[in-house]
Amino acid sequence: MLGIETSCDETGVGIVRGRTLLADAVASSVESHARFGGVVPEVASRAHLEAMVPTVHRACEQAGVALAEIDAVAVTAGPGLAGALLVGVAAAKAYALALDVPLYGVNHLAAHVCVDELEHGPLPEPCVALLVSGGHSSLLLVPDVAGDIRPLGQTLDDAAGEAFDKVARLLGLPFPGGPQIDRIARAGSGTAIAFPRGLTGSRDAPYDFSFSGLKTAVARWVEARQRVGEPVPVADVAASFQEAVTDVLTAKAVRACHEHGVDHLLIGGGVAANSRLRALAEQRCAAAGITLRAPRPGLCTDNGAMVAALGSRLVASGATPSTLDIPADSAMPVERVLA
Ligand code: KG4
Ligand code: ZN
Numbered sequence: 001m002l003g004i005e006t007s008c009d010e011t012g013v014g015i016v017r018g019r020t021l022l023a024d025a026v027a028s029s030v031e032s033h034a035r036f037g038g039v040v041p042e043v044a045s046r047a048h049l050e051a052m053v054p055t056v057h058r059a060c061e062q063a064g065v066a067l068a069e070i071d072a073v074a075v076t077a078g079p080g081l082a083g084a085l086l087v088g089v090a091a092a093k094a095y096a097l098a099l100d101v102p103l104y105g106v107n108h109l110a111a112h113v114c115v116d117e118l119e120h121g122p123l124p125e126p127c128v129a130l131l132v133s134g135g136h137s138s139l140l141l142v143p144d145v146a147g148d149i150r151p152l153g154q155t156l157d158d159a160a161g162e163a164f165d166k167v168a169r170l171l172g173l174p175f176p177g178g179p180q181i182d183r184i185a186r187a188g189s190g191t192a193i194a195f196p197r198g199l200t201g202s203r204d205a206p207y208d209f210s211f212s213g214l215k216t217a218v219a220r221w222v223e224a225r226q227r228v229g230e231p232v233p234v235a236d237v238a239a240s241f242q243e244a245v246t247d248v249l250t251a252k253a254v255r256a257c258h259e260h261g262v263d264h265l266l267i268g269g270g271v272a273a274n275s276r277l278r279a280l281a282e283q284r285c286a287a288a289g290i291t292l293r294a295p296r297p298g299l300c301t302d303n304g305a306m307v308a309a310l311g312s313r314l315v316a317s318g319a320t321p322s323t324l325d326i327p328a329d330s331a332m333p334v335e336r337v338l339a
Contacts, residue, residue, distance in 0.1 A: 001315070002059070002070045002095065003308025004052075006088030007080025007108045008135060009033060009044045011051035013059040014305030015070075016312050021118045022063035024298070024305040027051035034175045038165065039134070045083035052091045059304065070099055074311025077105030077322070077339040078332030080135065085328035093324050102321035104311040105339030107149075107332055108302075109138060112268040114145045114313055115306035116295045124264040127293070128152070130253040132277075133269030133302070134161035134176070137249075138334065139207045139256050142266075145310070146317040151334050152256050153207025156199070160245055160271045163211035167218050167241050171234050181238045182274050188235030190243030190276070193221060197248050206259075207252055214244055246277040250284050257290050266293040273297035314338060 005012035009030055015023040029047030033039045060067055075092030078085055089105065096103035113129045126143040137155035142148075158166070161178055168177020173184070195217050198210035218241050225232050257265050265285055271277060278294055285292040299305060319338055326339040 001308045001312045002056070002073045003304040003306070003311055004073070004075040004088045004092045005108070005111070005302055005304045005307045006048045006084050007076045007078070008084060008302055009039045009047070010302040011048050011055050012302055012304030012307070013055045014303060014308040015059050015063040015065060016118065016305065016308040018312060019117050019121065019309070021305055022065065023059040024303055025055050025059040025062060026303050027055045030176060037169050037175050039081070041081045041083055044081060045087055048084055048087040052087060056095070067099065070095070070101060072102045072104065072311060072315060073099070074104040074106050074307050074314070076108045076111065076307055077326055078108065078329035080108055080330060082328060082330040085330060089326070089328040097324060103324060104314050104319070105322040105326040106307060106310045106314070107334065107337050109136060109140070109334045110145055110149055110337045111306040111310040113140070113142055113266060114310040115268065115299050116266055116293050117313065118305060118309050119295050119299060120293055123266070124291070126260070126262050127264040127266050128253060128256045128260065128262050129266045129268065130249060131269045132160040132249060132267070132271035134165065135159055136269065137209050139252060140334065141256070141260055141262070145337070146313050146319060147337055149334055149337060153205060153209065153252065155209040155211060157210050157212040158215060160209070160211060160249065161269070163215050163245060164271065166215050170219055170222060171232070171237060178271060178274065181242055182276070184235050185239035185242045185276065188233070188237070188239030190239045192233070192236035193240035195240050195244040197244055200248060200251070207256055209248065209252070211245065214241070242274070242276050246274065246280045249277060250280045253281070254284050254288050254290060258288065263289065264291050264293060268295060268300055270301045272300040
């Protein structure tokens with residue numbers, strides 16, 4: 001199974017055989033976006049166009065398979081940036097048509113969940129999945145990753161990764177900010193500053209998230225220091241901000257497991273590469289008798305292997321392939337696993 005991912009700024013091409021990962025080639029355009037402080041959709045689309053064919057060839061080389069040996073093609077059909085998705089969907093259709101193999105247009109979020117099968121074997125279902133990245137923050141109940149995914153909650157404003165990127169920017173750190181904050185926070189204290197925990201009141205939606213108030217609180221705190229000419233303790237601000245985000249994410253995820261009688265939590269998406277999120281999730285899951293499944297950081301960020309993993313799972317479950325006229329659907333609902 002060849003998997004193609006182009007929903008944001010990573011051109012990902014993965015190849016799997018069943019649940020065995022054979023190749024995971026990624027070309028990122030992240031450096032082209034750095035000076036803008038965020039992903040520029042048109043720049044990302046153009047980069048996908050340039051990277052697509054070379055990345056497919058690199059994946060085939062890594063896997064030691066010829067294109068002619070590919071049995072099926074899976075591609076992220078949505079959600080994501082419309083123009084970026086279009087490049088991957090068009091390429092996948094062309095490969096499927098040229099190789100005369102079935103096409104599976106899959107949901108990006110379901111792929112983030114399914115990727116863990118490549119590393120840790122069959123998903124324990126039902127499980128709860130916490131997906132946190134630059135584009136999404138979702139809590140999902142997953143009875144069947146190939147056909148039954150139910151949204152429990154999501155962010156009402158910024159995605160978790162977006163909050164990391166914006167806070168990093170106001171601290172003068174380069175884009176993407178998540179890994180920078182993760183690194184700098186190690187030298188700071190997570191309890192130095194009591195930043196607010198959004199949507200954690202007893203009347204708030206239990207599984208929704210909000211990070212824009214937190215981002216504003218960090219900005220105000222930093223401005224107040226600068227106004228009186230005091231140095232900003234960047235490591236403490238980073239660590240305390242990171243603590244506020246990861247505290248809310250893990251608390252809500254564990255609560256979702258409890259309330260749905262589920263004993264496995266899966267985390268995924270770029271922010272799931274965060275060392276504090278992984279440590280806190282591990283600690284809280286252990287205390288609650290929940291088993292945590294977290295793919296290695298390289299499989300948490302966007303990649304083609306996750307798309308191939310879901311395609312492979314769909315074949316195993318006997319799903320009907322997509323037709324060659326499927327659209328790139330930038331707003332594909334999470335409940336729809338296959339286009
Ligand atoms: O899943 P991903 O590669 O692409 C999207 O679908 O958005 O996630 C990228 C996001 C960025 O916001 C980035 O800052 C964040 O994931 N990220 C992190 C870490 N590594 C990546 N956030 C916090 N800590 C990290 N170590
Ligand atoms: Zn993603």
